[in-house]
Amino acid sequence: MQVVKFNPKSEICMDANDGPKSLSLGIFRSDYMVHKDPSDPTTKPQIKQVEFNTIASSFGGLAAKVSNLHK
Numbered sequence: 001m002q003v004v005k006f007n008p009k010s011e012i013c014m015d016a017n018d019g020p021k022s023l024s025l026g027i028f029r030s031d032y033m034v035h036k037d038p039s040d041p042t043t044k045p046q047i048k049q050v051e052f053n054t055i056a057s058s059f060g061g062l063a064a065k066v067s068n069l070h071k
Contacts, residue, residue: 029053
């Protein structure tokens with residue numbers, strides 16, 4: 001486990017061993033479906049991941065600018 005300290009005054013994340021580090025934020029959404037093998041009636045239903053979506057956290061701030069492009 002790595003120890004990381006954040007100084008809110010300087011807005012710099014400091015790694016205890018390597019110095020300044022940048023921070024990033026990811027927003028993720030996973031979609032799941034229930035699957036049961038139709039060829040084998042003895043199998044139990046299983047939850048399967050069918051999609052994994054990402055979006056940059058800065059995208060929200062761009063929404064107004066993008067809508068202006070379509071005017």
